[in-house]
Amino acid sequence: MTATATTVTPSNSYYFQNHSSTHKSCILKPNTTQWHTTTTVCRRQILVTKASSGSTGKGSKRGRTKKTGTTPDAVTENKLTKQQEEQQQQVSITLDDVNPVGLGRKSRQIFDEVWRKFSGLGQISRTTRPDDMEALDALLIREGPMCEFAIPGAQNTTVLVVGATSRIGRIVVRKLMLRGYSVKALVRKADQEVVDILPRSVEIITGDVGDPSTLKAAVENCNKIIYCATARSTITGDLYRVDHQGVYNLTKAFQDFNNKLAQLRAGKSSKSKLLLAKFKSEDSLNGWEVHQGTYFQDEVAFKYDAGMDAKFEFTETGDAVFSGYVYTRGGYVELSKNLLLPLGSTLDRYEGLVLSVGGNGRSYVLILEAGPSADRSQSKLYFARFNTKVGFCRVRIPFSSFRPVKPDDPPLDPFLVHTMTIRFEPRRQRPVEGSSATKQDLRSFKLILEYIKALPTGQETDFVLVSCTGLGVEASRREQVIKAKRAGEDSLRRSGLGYTIIRPGPLKEEPGGQRALVFDQGNRITQGISCADVADICVKALHDSTARNKSFDVCYEYVAEQERELYELVAHLPDKANNYLTPALSVLEKNT
């Protein structure tokens, strides 16, 4: 390709002053046919550079005129170079230029070029040459902004498709490729049949969602996950492995990867958590108060029970331990603190809490008090229950899982949270599995606190899960299927990832975009839907903020029988121009 580099027009070479002198001398080839070779070859160069990155003759040319307009220095410099070039042009008429073979070739090129253009005039729909085609493609079709499928941001997004060979997954992969995403596909076995199904530039990863150790490589460098795998049979073991545990394993692996990234950026990234409390010294226990109370007063029982006691202390081994016992019926002990957030941060930019705790595996209630900080009497209480394990573990509690203590209160607004409480109550404790299980007294507890952090929120969904409504599943197994799917959905909701859960009606193998769709919540849909439409929703949901943290049912629009319309449905027809998903989802409940 050095040959092509030899034919830069003089105006272009102004920009190439950094070239070595040898390079430059071969740039100039003055003879009678120069005008021609310049045109043809430059054309090719320009077209090539549009595809790859680099400048073009046009670009530098425009740049030159611009510069001459602005800085006088550039003008003189420009003149100088031009003079130099002219001198060199005069000097360098070499033997090459009078070589008859070379001249013949050049004259043929001229003729070809002219003839091509000339005969092109006689065509109605002009065919471009293959090499032009290649470059135009890059702009118009593949990644270019002229492509109707192109999505801004898609190029920097890597999507992991789980179940890439399923009916929906196949179409999802294709749609993602058309839109310019980088796609990874998790398959169980990368045999020839599977490889043939998938587009060639998809990165194929062998792994199994039922096996957590294989998932680490899969989630590496992924921004988003689309989960359209489903169990191949309705055997309970299969269902559990793929539909329930599979989702859990993958969310966990993905969160671990995200956490690793956030650590690398040393807490400054938007994915970094906000530290609410870290228990590493005596002082850090200041402000935490221990209270006790009972849900109800039982005069008789009160005389006989052994009471309750709890303390929060910093041990010699460097742990902050909240421990004690509650023997009173209906009694509880709690540890609470007024939250003092660092300046400039508010909890509404976060979407949940993460606690690093250890102890003997009791379950606790986390209570948030929210209301205007000026008037504490108006505060409302919200609670969420969490389980711990024996030994250390991290517990993630999204704000969406907090429920108001009084059912009539509005949902929790994290912005207003001012007090946090960890409460232990002996009710609903489950014995810890293991050898010591026989002796343990469920009314005593020990909770070692390490830190409490707030999980950052995001605008977009991270994890799209294709679930099901249970329609179309054989009746005898429907319950088990739904149970596994719901358990999978729950583990996704609890994961702290931004999620979108799509529950399509029975799938049909037909082209998408033909019929209006109904988006609904509450398990009321009755119709089927084409795989392609589900795939389209998956892909659209990736960058749609209204899809974040939503679960919804979707199916084809149906015509209700006369006078049996239960509710008004808003239909949305998928189409090129309109983004049907945003308006359809914006009316649906969040955090469902």
Added chain:
Amino acid sequence: MALRLPTQLPTPVKLHHHHIKTSSNNARLSWCRTLSPLPLFSSSSSSSSSFTGKSCTQQMVVKCSAAGTANASAVNMGPGTPVRPTSILVVGPTGTLGRQIVRRALDEGYDVRCLVRPRPAPADFLRDWGATVVNADLSKPETIPATLVGVHTIIDCATGRPEEPIKTVDWEGKVALIQCAKAMGIQKYIFYSIHNCDKHPEVPLMEIKYCTEKFLRDSGLTHVVIRLCGFMQGLIGQYAVPILEEKSVWGTDAPTRIAYMDTQDIARLTFIALRNENINGRVLTFAGPRAWTTQEVITLCERLAGQDANVTTVPVSVLRFTRQLTRFFEWTNDVADRLAFSEVLTSDIVFSVPMNETYDLLGVDVKDIATLEKYLQDYFTNILKKLKDLKAQSKQSDFYI
């Protein structure tokens, strides 16, 4: 696929029964015959050297009438796995229109098989998008049947390359393809033709398209014919790029107007038409929102690019003369065919058609169809922005790799 093969192809016995039931003319459409190119093409190939517009017509008429008596009878050969309606074959998938068809099809959830000629540099982008690529050559009919196995719909957007004889692919290849499709029970055939092709028998390509339309109609296949005017994508290479590069733009002074259309819109409308059972057997014409002359297009490009074009206007008479000249020699016949459009271009003709009825038929909104102004504006905005970006980031000079 191997499993499905026997059920899809007619066994000799069945074929035999078939002949008894239907008229003997059907033999022409049986796929066994199609495999042997000789009886099919003997008449045309023998006289191809003296191929002119007129003799072409006669031959084709003969052929069409020969196949004409075959009616819709040879569709379903027997029991077997039903072909999925989402499986389509795109013929000519690497072309300007073809690639848009493939993309649209993939996006709408079809399983797309692409028929491409075996070539040293295979069309990788099709595989990257997730289409299946099969090798066959329309000019070698024996390669065709294997690619049709398990296909529900054929979308035919192939045309010959500029440098090859116009008849090889566009007539002989298409005839073979249609016959194969018929014999193998393809359930729908979409054919792209040229607008007004019935009015210009003097232009070989248009004549061939018109004859193919007739042949398709007579073959009894369920089909849709879509006549097209011009592609916006073609204008980029023809005018926009040369203007940006400050090179000469060649145009004619012909007053012909063409209603250019975005191929992405064509693809979209095609699939709407494809799924609409009421359109079967009809001839649709797709035209852009407005018809443009060459001069108008150049002026528009100049305005959007913000610079003057260096226009070389070739009088139409020169084109006609060249065509007449090249027709005298056998070895320049292909050239003569390519220049044949000049016959059309000299006339004050408008390549356009009111689309309201088609829009209504397909249920498409007019405002969703791209206009040429919008299209070119998008192009220039993007390209100028890209050039600016590239200039900013590339101080390095070795971008001629």
